[in-house]
Amino acid sequence: MADQQTEPAEFSEEAIGHLDALYRGALRLTRDPDRAQDLVQDTYARALRYQHSYQAGTNMKAWLFAIMRNLYWDRFQKANREAVSIDDIGEFALYDQMRDDLGEGPETEVLDRIARSEVVDAVEKLNPLHREVVLLVDVEGFAYKDAAKILEVPIGTVMSRLHRARQQLQKDLFDYAVESGIVGGGLNSRS
Amino acid sequence: MYDCENCVRRLDQLVDKELSGPEVEEVHLHLGACGDCTRRYRFQEGLKRLIRVSGSERAPDALRERLREQLKA
Ligand SMILES: [Zn+2]
Numbered sequence: 001m002a003d004q005q006t007e008p009a010e011f012s013e014e015a016i017g018h019l020d021a022l023y024r025g026a027l028r029l030t031r032d033p034d035r036a037q038d039l040v041q042d043t044y045a046r047a048l049r050y051q052h053s054y055q056a057g058t059n060m061k062a063w064l065f066a067i068m069r070n071l072y073w074d075r076f077q078k079a080n081r082e083a084v085s086i087d088d089i090g091e092f093a094l095y096d097q098m099r100d101d102l103g104e105g106p107e108t109e110v111l112d113r114i115a116r117s118e119v120v121d122a123v124e125k126l127n128p129l130h131r132e133v134v135l136l137v138d139v140e141g142f143a144y145k146d147a148a149k150i151l152e153v154p155i156g157t158v159m160s161r162l163h164r165a166r167q168q169l170q171k172d173l174f175d176y177a178v179e180s181g182i183v184g185g186g187l188n189s190r191s
Numbered sequence: 192m193y194d195c196e197n198c199v200r201r202l203d204q205l206v207d208k209e210l211s212g213p214e215v216e217e218v219h220l221h222l223g224a225c226g227d228c229t230r231r232y233r234f235q236e237g238l239k240r241l242i243r244v245s246g247s248e249r250a251p252d253a254l255r256e257r258l259r260e261q262l263k264a
Pocket residue numbers: 194195196198221225226227228229
């Protein structure tokens with residue numbers, strides 16, 4: 001059976017269609033607009049070079065993210081690759097914390113009062129292994145199995161990293177919410 | 192039916208739409224009867240949505256143009 005090849009023009013058109021997503025991802029990974037542009041440009045250059053290895057009809061967005069992710073680790077994190085460790089912060093749930101501090105379950109509206117820039121900051125503060133999984137699953141909506149393929153880890157690892165990442169995010173956002181007075185943070189409870 | 196612990200353990204997968212149909216039904220059976228888990232579920236869903244909409248930058252036009260040229264070659 002012959003491999004399904006995409007016409008070059010079609011390939012380019014589809015690839016460009018994922019540009020905003022890739023750029024967003026590159027921004028979160030590099031935390032720098034210039035580096036993000038370079039990373040995206042190199043991702044497309046590599047994609048073009050390996051165009052023949054892309055199978056038409058498969059998930060091009062996932063394929064492009066896999067290329068970008070590899071470039072990112074080669075370029076920016078090579079020295080750190082072994083060194084990146086995942087701190088165990090223990091179980092932390094913003095929901096529990098707020099419920100305990102406020103004496104009742106927080107309304108989802110609390111989330112509306114958290115500034116978006118603050119969420120971006122919290123995501124960018126995650127260690128790279130946590131950041132990339134949040135990026136893939138929460139921001140881009142990849143299924144666990146696609147994220148697992150992109151990251152070259154088992155699905156169970158995707159799930160555990162995601163869980164840890166969300167806990168870290170919740171912890172950061174909770175600290176922010178307390179500092180900015182969005183929630184009482186226990187100041188008015190049980191003293 | 193699930194207890195709260197079982198339910199909470201599946202909330203990540205529920206918000207990520209990674210549970211099978213029967214599993215979703217089972218979790219919802221518990222959610223229907225448990226206010227605490229329901230609030231927790233809504234909260235996690237809200238947080239996921241917040242993360243998704245927070246970083247919605249678009250690529251600069253200049254980059255888009257450069258790439259169009261690059262891909263034409
Ligand atoms: Zn429950």
